Each structure stands twice: as structure tokens, then as C-alpha cells.
Amino acid sequence: MDVGRYTVDLGACTIARIDGTAPGAVHLTPTEWxxxxxxxxxxxxxxxxxxxxxxxxxxxxxxxxxxxxxxMAGLRRKLEPDPSNPRHLITEPGLRYRFQP
Structure with missing residues (x-):
């Protein structure tokens, strides 16, 4: 599944840049995963x-x-192109969250 400029493989617990460069460059904690x-x-x-x-x-x-x-702030810093204006890891009013592909 793509998140910003990364492809996330949940089964393998890996994150790679969509363009194929820097595989494994993003490291998530177990809680972030x-x-x-x-x-x-x-x-x-x-x-x-x-x-x-x-x-x-x-x-x-x-x-x-x-x-x-x-x-969520940590995930945005690691995965969103512009963490202050997230496009994929969204916080909605009333403390709800969603992933927007």
C-alpha cells in the first residue's frame, strides 16, 4: 500500500521508497507498526x-x-511528504483518525 512516496508491505513489515531507492530507510517502532x-x-x-x-x-x-x-506525529514525520499538512494520515475533529490512500 502506498503512503506518500513510500510503499508499505504490512506482511513483511517493510517500507521502501516508491522509486526503489533507500529500501529500509524508514524504521518504525513496534507501536508505530x-x-x-x-x-x-x-x-x-x-x-x-x-x-x-x-x-x-x-x-x-x-x-x-x-x-x-x-x-501519529511520528508516523507523519516519517511517511508524509509534508507532515504539517498530511494527505494520508489524517486527524478528524473529535479525535478520530483515518488513512486516506
């Missing part, structure tokens, strides 16, 4: 922060929305 996987497997679906928190961390963390802000 879990978050990205959930978003990519649900393209265009608005996912509430509580659902993401429960799936990526656990149900004890559903009120810790700051976790999502930090990890």
Missing part, C-alpha cells in the same frame, strides 16, 4: 481514538489520547 497497520487495513474509515488506543495499547489506555498525538 501496530498503529499504521490498523489504519492501513481500514482505508478511509474514521476510527475513534478509543478504538485505536484499545487495539494498539489496551483497554486500560482508552483515555490517553496524548499517546495517539505523539505516535
Amino acid at each position: 501496530r498503529l499504521l497497520t490498523l489504519l492501513l487495513r481500514n482505508p478511509e474509515r474514521l476510527i475513534p481514538s478509543r478504538e485505536l488506543l484499545a487495539e494498539v495499547w489496551d483497554t486500560d489506555h482508552v483515555t490517553h489520547t496524548n499517546y495517539l498525538r505523539v505516535f
